[in-house]
Amino acid sequence: MDLLALADFVLVARHGGFGRAARATGRPKATLSRRVAELEASLTLRLFERGRRVLVLTEEGRALAERAGALLTELDETAAAIAAGGGRVRGRLRISAPLLFAQTALGRVAASFALKHPEVRLAVTTEDRAVDMVEEGYDLVIRVNPDPDESLVGRVFLRDRIVVAAAPAWRRPPEDAPVPAVVRTEQDPAVWALAGGGSLAVSPVLALSSLVMVRDAVRAGVGVARLPLSLVGPDLAAGRLVRWGDVAGGETALWALYPSRRLLNARVAAFLDHLGETFPTGAPEELASFIGE
Structure with a gap:
């Protein structure tokens, strides 16, 4: 395969047309068109569908552009690294x-x-x-x-674990009694399964889309929440929050x-x-x- 023709094909594919590629690089449009035609002939594949005003990659052309573009970039970077002594990432x-x-x-x-x-x-x-x-x-x-x-x-x-956290003032109720909870969406389940068996019934009182907001609301004493251990670890260590258990299947x-x-x-x-x-x-x-x- 002619690598120069392949490079010209990638160039045309990235710019979305022969004219755009020619204007962006200063290369003759006719040369780019000829090189791509030669590549198509050598592969016996149509890489572009050519309309009167539109040039669209075929499925095969799109696959080749993605793979070849990545490999050509790697070759350029390898050559640059060798020229620079190979010791720098840029x-x-x-x-x-x-x-x-x-x-x-x-x-x-x-x-x-x-x-x-x-x-x-x-x-x-x-x-x-x-x-x-x-x-x-x-x-x-x-x-x-x-x-x-x-x-x-x-x-x-990195690995993480989802735990149930609450402010120290909260006392865990009997299993069937719901506890106020801060949730991510209003569609969160009303019962949270816990690792090792058991469950916690909850009554959502606040829905917040950000886990940082959920943690802050739990710190303020609004209710309990399911939160990543990494996020609440400092609060657990400092006593600002307490851990009621791990969520079943909560490994991330x-x-x-x-x-x-x-x-x-x-x-x-x-x-x-x-x-x-x-x-x-x-x-x-x-x-x-x-x-x-």
Whole structure:
């Protein structure tokens, strides 16, 4: 396969047309068109559907653009690293992270990474939705208990546990008596199953979408709540909250995910190493200690 033709195809795919790619790079439009046609002929595949005014990737073209674009980027980065002596990590790194981890820990994690790798332009976006890494241009996503995705690989770098927490003034009632509760949504169940057997009947009095808000409301004595151990660990240790038990099936895992490919982006690899150094055991207590510092 002609790598120059492949590079030109990726260029046209990224810019959405021969004219746009030519204007952005100063390359002749005719040359780009010829190279892509040669690539299609060598592969015996149509990579673009060509309309009068629109150029659209075929399914095969989209798959090739995604894979080839990632590999060509890796080749460019490898060549740059070799030219620079191979000792520096540089370039842009885009990360999507869930709200709670971003609010409580990621600011300091990102800052220490930036100090360690000053030539990396790190950009973090906070959101809980499942993003499309390729379409939205992310290099790494951090997610809690993500659904399986064959296009992504990753590793668990932190584990957590959901506990029932309350202000010290609250006394646990008999099992059948409901206790006021702060919940995430008004559709939360009226009975919480607890690890090791038993349950807790609750009567929601406040619904808050943010776990940080839920914790603050529990601190204020409004009611009990189900919260991550990492978030309430400092409060439990200081006596501001008490632990009534663990939620059944409340184990969670924080994953760092990236596109599945043989050559791992050097910046992603550096950030994964940094996460491992920051949280060497990955235990809930370790994250709680980090948050409480």
